[in-house]
Amino acid sequence: MTTDDFKGIKARLGDISRRDFMRYCSIMAGALGLSTGLAPRIAQAIADPKRRPPVIWLHGQECTGCTETLLRPSHPSLDSLILDIISLDYHETLCAGAGQQAEASLAQSMRENAGKYVLIIEGAIPVKDNGIYCKIGGKTFLSLVEEVAAQAGAIIAIGSCAAWGGIPSAHPNPTGATSAPEVLKGKTVVTLPGCPPNPYNLLSTVVHVLSFGKLPKLDSLGRPTFAYGRLIHENCERRPHFDAGRFAEKFGDEGHRLGYCLYKLGCKGPVTHANCPEIQFNDLGGGTWPVGTGHPCFGCAEKGVGFTIPMFTQVEVLSPTPFARQAPIIPERPVPVSPITAALAGGALGLAIGASAVALRKLKDSPDDPDHPVKED
């Protein structure tokens, strides 16, 4: 990036140092699952003085939580997103005007940017009774989605409602709430399920498109693999407790207060694809996500799980990896760690496995109580 490029960025992003800007680009590359070596390319895309890409955002059957979630990130913040990165030409919650003035903005952007704008759909689309259960400006949401999607350059369905139906589609689905991919059959729709999805999943998708000129790799349901490629269970910080058979049985019990696995409380991490444990929420880290707090995942991002299987009902582990079956219970006991034992651990691996196999056999009948440590031979 040339010095002139960076001057342009400074003019647009305000008081930001070159180092901070490059770090932000590296974080963005990391969030996308890319090598941080690609940060300069991302920087270039953001620095490009050309027009900001136009985005049209439609709201259907939703609670605006997906929009609300965009208020939370810091890299970039909402103001940077809409002032510096994209041109949010239509958004019902955020546009300064209303009624005919807002609708004129929508029409103008569609006309000027036909084939180029990004359409973001928030909310399910009611199709029963010709779509009368959601109307905007006299039009059904169904007809609006079809009209705006026809000339969109890319389509993103944000949130579980738009991605697979979400809450409005829950049984008995009185309005025929339907997902964007089902309504827009034959079109590529990027889906970002979650209630709401992590805002960085949207931001990363948008920046991926801007930087590389193409959509990120998607799975068969339209989900970017950088965010939905693995089960929550596979990257959960409490996974070792699952493998060791240490579970919380109810809120506030000893296991819950020791940070054990929440599987028996009905955690849906084993059947839900999302990156919650990796990137967590609200820029906090330190276990700021449901399982980190002590609440089981309820599978908000996964069709057929969230708003479908009761919150505290146990699920079968999807595609178990070795150890992913309930292991015999191994209560915790203090293990003194010294530099010598740590160094020995590597060399004495075979012996260690043998020893724990013996311990396992003996533990089968012992009570699940960490206050009663196992007797050593």
Added chain:
Amino acid sequence: MEVPLNAQYIRNMMMGAHLIHDHIVHFYHLSALDWVDLVSALKADAKAASSLAQKLSPWERNSVTEFKAAQERLRALVNSGQLGVYASGYWGHPAMKLSPEVNLLAATHYLQALEYQREINKVVAILGSKTPHIQNLAVGGVANPINPESQSTLSIEKLLHVKELIDKVGDFVENVYLIDVAAVGAFYADWTKYGAGVTNYLSVPDMPLDTKGEVFELPGGYIPGGDLGKFKPIKGFRDEMFRTSIKESIKHAWYNGDWDRHPWEEETVPKYTDFQENGKYSWVKSPTFGGQPAQVGPLANVLCMYAAGHQPTVKYANRALELVSSLAGVKVGIEALHSTIGRHAARAVRCATLYQSLKRQWQLLMDNLAKGDYQTYNQPVFPKGVQQGFGFHEAPRGTLSHWVVIEDGKIKNYQAIVPSTWNAAPRNDKDALGPYESALIGTPVADPEKPLEVLRTVHSFDPCLACAIHLLDREKHEIKRLKVL
């Protein structure tokens, strides 16, 4: 059943932090541009704007540097030719009255406020796992374990982070938000005459302080006809007046039939007819309290707390009114709050009051933990047979109540009466107007093509939904549609 004290305090803190966030965002990001002209801010003398701001408040970020930076960002946006969400704004509208300097002051705070709403949201997320859509509530308490001997719980580090964030945002609320609202209110003092609408006010007590939910940090109640002297308190979850006074009518709503029922007796069977001027014209049912429409929201809440003598409310309300009076050069009293601009003022007063409550709840939690009480959850026992119940909460937009009938452990009927249902209600069974409808009567409209004044009044309620207002010119038979977003 009882809820452990720690769980009450944790819930109360999430509630308080969420409300503060919501009020900041409503004022700066969802309604300020009804009053503030962003394009006019480009013409401002940043130095003069900064010095005005410094006269009004000791806040450290009212510097010339901050004001200039905000102005440059706006200029870059306008120069880019891509105004995005700002393209449809009412820049240069005859109802816009602020000077370029005041517009720049508000625009700078508009951008800065984005940071502070993000910070206070972190309080919600630390306790509630994430926001929006918290995940830590449990029937009988919260899912946050507390154990000072373990790593994976609500640790002291997290609680210290919460405290830091509360104080940081509290400073913004007291020294920026409350003052900006008073200033905008003073410059638009004529708006104290418009938009009162329904002056029956309903709010509920909130932030329970005991395990049984009988003592509350914040009082609530009912004020009929705007007369604070007739305030009747709502005492708690067993309050008979609250339980028996609410009904909902579907005479003008798109549901099957025509009835006026208590929520436990209701049903929700849609029947869409399209817009019928004298028939059904809304998806919103029409709730009443003691047979009357009622206004809910921060104004109702602040008036009830004021009438109940809640000291932090009285203090902040008086502080705001004194500032308005000194800026406007006339004595402005509590009666000015029955208005469009009064709803904004009350929201800021409530926000400052909530900052005090939030600090207090944090201290109560720490004090209780110091006693060695780490309990956060009681296992619920669901009784057999038919059970009727309700819960309430004073939400950002006002009184929220959920009504449920449970039969042998299964939900038989569930009705939620959300705040915007009260305020956006269509006419009721006796054809009395709801709060939005009645507040619009008498609103001056300078330009019927761009009825900004209508937006001001409807936005002042903080609608939770997009709604439509149809402007009808009976002589020209021309219908304008105004979507309030």
